[in-house]
Amino acid sequence: MSMIFYDKLIILNGLDKKLKKMVTSNDELQELWTAIEEIMHHRVMGCVLDKLPQHHHEEFLNKFQSSPHDEKLLGYLKEKIDGDIEDIIKKEVKLLHKEILSELKTKKK
Amino acid sequence: MNPTAAHLELFRNNLRLKSVEAQNKFKKKYPHAYKFLQEKGIELGKIRQHSAKIISVGALTGTLLLAPPTGAGQLPAPTDIVKSIDEFNRDETPQLPQRYLVDTLKNVLPERTRPLSRAEEKYIESVFANVIKIPAKATLEGEHLNTTYGMIGAEQHLKRYPGDILENHGPFYKEGIAPGLGAWSYFSKSKVELTPDLIETERWYAVAQTLYLKDWASRQPYLRDWYKYRKVLLVNTTNGKAVVAAIADSGPAAWTGKHFGGSPEVMEYLGGARYKKGPVIMFFVDDPENKIKLGPVEYNDLNIDQKDLVQI
Numbered sequence: 001m002s003m004i005f006y007d008k009l010i011i012l013n014g015l016d017k018k019l020k021k022m023v024t025s026n027d028e029l030q031e032l033w034t035a036i037e038e039i040m041h042h043r044v045m046g047c048v049l050d051k052l053p054q055h056h057h058e059e060f061l062n063k064f065q066s067s068p069h070d071e072k073l074l075g076y077l078k079e080k081i082d083g084d085i086e087d088i089i090k091k092e093v094k095l096l097h098k099e100i101l102s103e104l105k106t107k108k109k
Numbered sequence: 110m111n112p113t114a115a116h117l118e119l120f121r122n123n124l125r126l127k128s129v130e131a132q133n134k135f136k137k138k139y140p141h142a143y144k145f146l147q148e149k150g151i152e153l154g155k156i157r158q159h160s161a162k163i164i165s166v167g168a169l170t171g172t173l174l175l176a177p178p179t180g181a182g183q184l185p186a187p188t189d190i191v192k193s194i195d196e197f198n199r200d201e202t203p204q205l206p207q208r209y210l211v212d213t214l215k216n217v218l219p220e221r222t223r224p225l226s227r228a229e230e231k232y233i234e235s236v237f238a239n240v241i242k243i244p245a246k247a248t249l250e251g252e253h254l255n256t257t258y259g260m261i262g263a264e265q266h267l268k269r270y271p272g273d274i275l276e277n278h279g280p281f282y283k284e285g286i287a288p289g290l291g292a293w294s295y296f297s298k299s300k301v302e303l304t305p306d307l308i309e310t311e312r313w314y315a316v317a318q319t320l321y322l323k324d325w326a327s328r329q330p331y332l333r334d335w336y337k338y339r340k341v342l343l344v345n346t347t348n349g350k351a352v353v354a355a356i357a358d359s360g361p362a363a364w365t366g367k368h369f370g371g372s373p374e375v376m377e378y379l380g381g382a383r384y385k386k387g388p389v390i391m392f393f394v395d396d397p398e399n400k401i402k403l404g405p406v407e408y409n410d411l412n413i414d415q416k417d418l419v420q421i
Contacts (some may be wrong), residue, residue: 043137
């Protein structure tokens with residue numbers, strides 16, 4: 001069990017080291033972590049709802065709000081979604097990772 | 110503004126913008142989902158704190174959906190625990206304490222790390238008290254981490270005072286020194302004011318995810334002070350090595366796949382030179398008189414060396 005049912009799918013390797021090089025305090029670091037988390041949850045839940053047929057949304061959201069940690073939610077999604085939901089989430093996270101790395105390279109002109 | 114600060118500011122602003130965009134897009138595309146969550150008082154961006162609240166209540170009431178341990182599938186009955194520990198203490202089962210600990214944990218812990226139930230934590234507390242001889246608790250003075258069984262990752266040295274450099278942190282230089290400061294800033298205002306206790310605190314420091322605690326923001330500054338240099342017992346569940354450390358930084362980020370962090374010295378002791386990540390239990394040390402020293406806990410004469418260098 002994780003804190004969020006899709007935690008095992010949202011690993012961003014190597015990013016933290018890059019962030020730590022930019023900041024001077026833990027507060028600054030936590031601000032960046034929080035912003036990334038916020039983007040991540042909206043993007044992941046967005047792609048879940050995108051793939052999940054609309055008539056299952058209410059049932060899923062009910063399950064999610066009462067046990068966001070329950071990994072059985074992945075099983076539920078696998079049952080209701082046409083396609084590999086783990087792969088779909090991983091792809092979304094990979095895309096986000098790429099976008100953040102690209103933002104990191106952006107310098108002020 | 111120097112180039113690094115300007116770069117950070119730009120990155121921070123771009124992230125903020127991206128976050129607002131993601132929230133707006135979600136709200137526009139799934140208004141029913143947004144409304145549903147809003148009515149339940151849930152902010153999707155802070156879902157981790159909401160989850161922590163649910164797990165905490167579930168663990169207390171025993172209603173949490175937990176994966177069973179790998180061994181017996183359920184905890185031994187209290188009478189069996191007492192009998193087992195009595196036999197161990199009477200030396201009727203002659204074996205190394207470390208071996209006994211590893212075998213016991215293997216029977217109790219689930220295959221994958223996860224928050225433990227209060228019953229599981231209570232059982233492990235009694236095992237630690239009897240085998241490691243350190244009074245350690247999952248809940249101390251009403252405080253409890255989101256998880257007590259998770260993955261620990263290698264951290265860098267922390268700057269103890271302005272001007273501190275890596276060369277002052279021997280003999281473990283490989284991990285480097287964190288460019289930024291820890292959650293509680295410098296350990297002392299200057300090199301002159303750095304006491305032997307503070308040197309030990311940095312040497313044996315641990316990192317915990319205080320930022321994801323359900324009440325972290327609402328109970329300030331109490332929690333910040335409570336966690337500062339709080340003594341914890343870290344036990345490598347694979348080889349039974351144990352170390353008493355002090356919490357001196359907040360993290361790691363959830364998306365690193367880790368739940369705790371350890372200083373280079375902590376990680377070297379727990380798993381050897383190549384140990385970067387592995388499962389551990391982290392409990393608070395109940396030490397109101399501050400008598401327990403930071404550092405390795407040598408609870409038997411010999412170690413189970415074959416698992417020292419396990420790299421997960």
